Amino acid sequence: METTGESLALGVSGEAEPPPLSPRQLIWRRFRRHKMAVAGIFMLIFLILYSVVGALFVSESYANYTDTTKRLQPPSAEHPFGTDTVGRDILARTIYGGQISLLIGLFAVLVETVVGVLIGAIAGYYGGAIDSILMRFTEAMFNIPQLFLLLVMAKFFAGKIPTIQLLGRTFSGSVIVIILILGLTSWMYLARIVRADFLSLKEREFILAARTIGTSNLEIIVQHILPNSMAPIIVSATLGVASAILSEAYISFLGLGVQPPTATWGNMLDGAYNYIDSAPWLWIFPGTLIVLTVLAINFVGDGLRDALDPRTLAA
Amino acid sequence: MSDDQVLVRVQGLKKHFPITRGIIIQRQVGAVRAVDGITFDIYRQETLGLVGESGCGKTTAGRTILQLYRPTAGRVIFDGTDLTSLKGNAMRHMRQRMQMIFQDPYASLNPRMTISRIISEPLRVHKLASGPEQVERVQELLRLVRLNPRFINRYPHEFSGGQRQRIGIARALASNPDFIVCDEPISALDVSIQAQVVNLLEDLQDQLGLTYLFIAHDLSMVRHICDRVAVMYLGLIVELAAKDELYDHPLHPYTQALLSAVPVPDPKVERKRRRIILEGDVPSPVNPPSGCRFHTRCARAQELCSQQEPAWRDVGGGHFVACHLV
Secondary structure (H helix, E strand, O other): OOHHHHHHHHHOOOOOOOOOOOHHHHHHHHHHOOHHHHHHHHHHHHHHHHHHHHHHEEEEHHOOOOOOOHHOOOOOOOOOOOOOOOOOOHHHHHHHHHHHHHHHHHHHHHHOOOOOOOOOOHHHOHHHHHHHHHHHHHHHHHHHOOHHHHHHHHHHHHOOOOOEOOEEEEEEHHHHHHHHHHHOOOOOHHHHHHHHHHHHHHOOOHHHHHHHHOOOHHHHHHHHHHOOOOOOHHHHHHHHHHHHHHHHHHHOOOOOHHHOOOOOOHHHHHHHHHHHOOOOHHHHHHHHHHHHHHHHHHHHHHHHHHOOOOOOOOO | OOOOHEEEEEEEEEEEEEEEEOOOOOOOEEEEEEEEEEEEEEOOOOEEEOOOOOOOOOOHHHHOOOOOOOOOOOEEEEEEEEEEHHHHHHHHHHHHHHHEOOOOOOOOOOOOHHHHHHHHHHHHHHHOOHHHHHHHHHHHHHHHOOOOHHHHOOOOOHHHHHHHHHHHHHHHOOOOOOEEEEOOOOOOOOOOHHHHHHHHHHHHHHHHHOOEEEEEHEEEEEHHOOOEEEEEEOOOEEEEEEEEHHHOOOOOHHHHHHHOOOOOOOOHHHHHHHOOOOOOOOOOOOOOOOOOOOOOOOOOOOOHHHHHHOEEOOOOOOOOOOOOOO
């Protein structure tokens, strides 16, 4: 091999394979430098442990057990977070509610991301008539107020999906309905972002290079364009988890969300508005958990966005 | 030359980009006639230079020959196969025999892929090598373009422009192509790096028996690297000849003007030299001038030039020109 000035300047010697860091290690390395993102990860792990490990200590039937003689009790040794309007233990309900809320947040975003990326990618990459049809459809969805769409769909699907058994637990069919509804009413924004990104990326020269090689359209989309538009997708997904948890809260508030007795952080807030002053423990605990989750997820999303971009300094 | 010495035969190739109006129902209101009927042969293992001003259709011509743009009309016959008739997988399969080196070494490498993934892409797409064999081939290619094979896991942004261009060359070589379109491969590089890359391209041609279509606007560099040179003006080739013939006896007034602009590294000659200054800008390819397209800027234009399009003819010894005055 001819030793060029450039390779000398880089202090390279010999032909041996270096022990290079894999891209994944590099991403982790860059992620680690983001203090808030690491804090967010720990917070998320804590919240997940809270709702998973917590469930080992209290049973679901206890969380749903009502005792009207003990309604609206302030925090005490017996009920550390107090009791709600029908005397259920708030601590136990935040544990089981957390499972459902996190589940809804994650899966709704999964649905949203799959639909949004699929539609945005196809519209942006193929363009022309396909793009026109898909984008007019997206705009139509956009122009229907989301709340209206949520309500109609919730009403329409309510009771049509039976309860399911999973991992020894019973999930109300309404959880699945809410996940689908939230996912299917929130993908439009992401689809637009992805389309715009694809429109600009597909004109880049490295896409032309891939086409020259003979790479198929599917591979160009998946291997070349998608990794380059990861940043907005990740940001949108993180914000999506937070907004899905909040949206779940407001359809629960209108009585169309996850049906009681199944608890979610969202539906725990519903009855609380009558007791903002008189029984603040009703909203402080689930409210704080929602805020912590949303914050933690946003920090993690921020860190991921920087870490996934190889142009940010590696070392 | 006989037919079996021709690798690429371009016949009446046209590429018009439609100009459309309307949001939902689009109707065509015109066309940018980027390439408007070019005919030439590229011989095996030669370097054919394609020169011309910015916007004259050089890049479009290169891309249309490789079927990256579907031609509006005309044929491209590559080693006996008409590329314009190939579709889908047949065309994709054919692509391993023809590759491209791009102008901008910063834009032509995917910033999210490691060098190893970039260079091995042709191997994966055409299933030429996998596993350790693939890694070995990538390292071999890196050595071939004089880059350290230790670099395989780095990302493009960790390299300089010249190094990146060599990565682009390694990628183009991965599938063992016969024909490479070099689309201004050196114009984005520092002068000091240009020579390195050009010498590399020449060495690779000798080693691997490659055929180049070398698109450029630097006439001195073209004279250095090419065997024959074609001059393009506003979507058409106006003159094509062997390098020395073209540089010593340019026949078309446009070629003469272009060559007169090349500085001569001798002050005595330079002082005496008479430059031909072209007036005005290149006319729009949407609405090209009638007759000879160059007549609006040609000092020797006559009445005939604006009325009749000059024929593309051989004036002897493979020197082609399209001009009424020759």
